Amino acid sequence: MELQQLQDLMERTYGRRDRERGMTAGVAWLTEEVGELAQSLRKGNRETQAHEFADVLAWTASLANQAGVDLTEAMHRYREGCPACGAIPCHCE
Amino acid sequence: MELQQLQDLMERTYGRRDRERGMTAGVAWLTEEVGELAQSLRKGNRETQAHEFADVLAWTASLANQAGVDLTEAMHRYREGCPACGAIPCHCE
Numbered sequence: 195m196e197l198q199q200l201q202d203l204m205e206r207t208y209g210r211r212d213r214e215r216g217m218t219a220g221v222a223w224l225t226e227e228v229g230e231l232a233q234s235l236r237k238g239n240r241e242t243q244a245h246e247f248a249d250v251l252a253w254t255a256s257l258a259n260q261a262g263v264d265l266t267e268a269m270h271r272y273r274e275g276c277p278a279c280g281a282i283p284c285h286c287e
Numbered sequence: 288m289e290l291q292q293l294q295d296l297m298e299r300t301y302g303r304r305d306r307e308r309g310m311t312a313g314v315a316w317l318t319e320e321v322g323e324l325a326q327s328l329r330k331g332n333r334e335t336q337a338h339e340f341a342d343v344l345a346w347t348a349s350l351a352n353q354a355g356v357d358l359t360e361a362m363h364r365y366r367e368g369c370p371a372c373g374a375i376p377c378h379c380e
Contacts, residue, residue, distance in 0.1 A: 195290050195359050197344075203365060207375050221325045228321050232314045235354060243354050244361040247347065251290075251358065252365060254343055261328060261336050265344065266288050268337040272296060272345060282300050 197255075197265040204255040212256045220260060224253035290348075290358040297348040305349045313353060317346035 204212075212220055231246035238246070258265050271277050276284035297305075305313055324339035331339070351358050364370050369377035 195362050197288050197290070197293070200290070200362065207365065207369055207377050209376070211377060217328050221328060225321060225325075228318060231350075232318075235310050235314060235350065240354070240356065244356045245364060247351050247354075247356050247358060248361040248364045250347055251344075251362060254340065254347070257324075257328065258340050261333070261340075263333065263337045263340050265340060268341040269288050269293065269296075269344060271338060271341045272300065276300055283302070284300050284304060 197269065200251060200255045201259055201265060204252055205259050208252075208256055209259060213260055217257060217260050220253060220257045224250065224257060227253050290362065293344060293348045294352055294358060297345055298352050301345075301349055302352060306353055310350060310353050313346060313350045317343065317350060320346050 227246065227249040231243070231250050234242045234246045255265065258268075274280065275282040276286060279285045320339065320342040324336070324343050327335045327339045348358065351361075367373065368375040369379060372378045
């Protein structure tokens with residue numbers, strides 16, 4: 195799945211409702227899902243972890259849609275290597 | 288960028304070091320980046336927001352690599368519509 199497809203899918207599925215709720219609500223939901231992911235990484239299994247990773251990606255994409263940010267363009271920050279040291283693999287201390 | 292490419296890029300750039308630090312450290316870093324994203328959505332501009340979205344995706348992908356979760360497979364949860372109501376657009380209350 196392309197990052198653009200991820201954003202399009204979230205737009206079609208939740209776009210209107212998420213915009214009505216607003217970005218502050220979206221930040222709260224993303225935070226909730228990150229908490230659930232953290233718990234699943236501590237004591238869940240692969241299936242529950244995959245579920246929570248998907249929910250984190252879903253809310254990240256929904257917020258990007260609301261903010262007008264293209265995630266593919268955003269990831270250019272990492273395409274040439276670590277943004278801090280410029281290397282692959284990263285050479286930062 | 289495909290989700291698999293995102294995971295591969297993070298593996299090549301940070302995989303060994305992130306695994307040495309472990310998932311608990313990764314969860315802390317992801318949480319930090321979600322906080323920076325929240326702040327940028329409140330008072331940042333499009334450029335700083337794109338930066339923070341990329342960092343959230345980067346840590347999410349790094350943790351998925353460590354957990355052995357394929358993000359493309361994980362997103363199947365959303366491919367047929369909202370996981371709760373099964374519809375596109377979502378019909379949940």
